[in-house]
Amino acid sequence: MMTTDEAAEIVWNYHLMGHEIGPADLIWALGSHDLRVADRVAELWHAGMAPWVVMSGGLGNFTEGVFEKPEAELFAERAIELGVPEEVILIENESTNTGENVMFTRRVLAEKSIGVSNLIAVQKPYMERRTFATICKQWEGLEVRVTSPQLTMDEYCRGFILREELIHIMVGDLQRILEYPARGFITRQDLGGEVMEAFNFLIDSGFRGHLL
Helix, strand or coil: CCCCCHHHHHHHHHHHHCCCCCCCCCEEECCCCCCCHHHHHHHHCCCCCEEEEECCCCCCCCCCCCCCHHHHHHHHHHHHHCCHEEEEEEEECCCCCHHHHHHHHHHHHHHCCCCCCCCEECCCCCHCCCCCHHHHHHHCCCEEEEECCCCCHHHHHCCCCCCCHHHHHHHHHHHHHHHHHHHCCCCCCCCCCHHHHHHHHHHHCCCCCCCC
């Protein structure tokens, strides 16, 4: 019999893309309530992975009424504190969801006449796969690799979010991965039987708080 912890680890691991990260034209942070995403951006920039950084995000579901500034601006401030030069950072501070992150970031790059053929997208761990699928659908011809703060599920929760709340969110993101292809939002992603079993087990166990 599967346990909640086992099912949660299966879903967590499914959301991770496991991409090998190498040099690119751009490091792109998709905004959120987790400033550790900006820490990962700074780490990649200092490793020489790209000359440009884009911080993307206005105020979304988790930051409206919580952050005093758009996510992108707080991310930029954090990256600058960590030694990323202000002059290499572009800011897109209007988007409220992943699709808008793509649309509005493309607009910012076009306005700056910055051409991009490949990039590194940085997200929260449990949103790697949906971010990848969204970019692949909405930015054709782009080579994209996705990464996130390099943390285990336990490390990610520690002092930041309750494990139970994270499971609710992960289950909701997996439901979106299942349903959004039919809406034209993302590309279809393969799910194995074990992932579906874990998904259904967690829903049956009451983790429905982030479902559509």
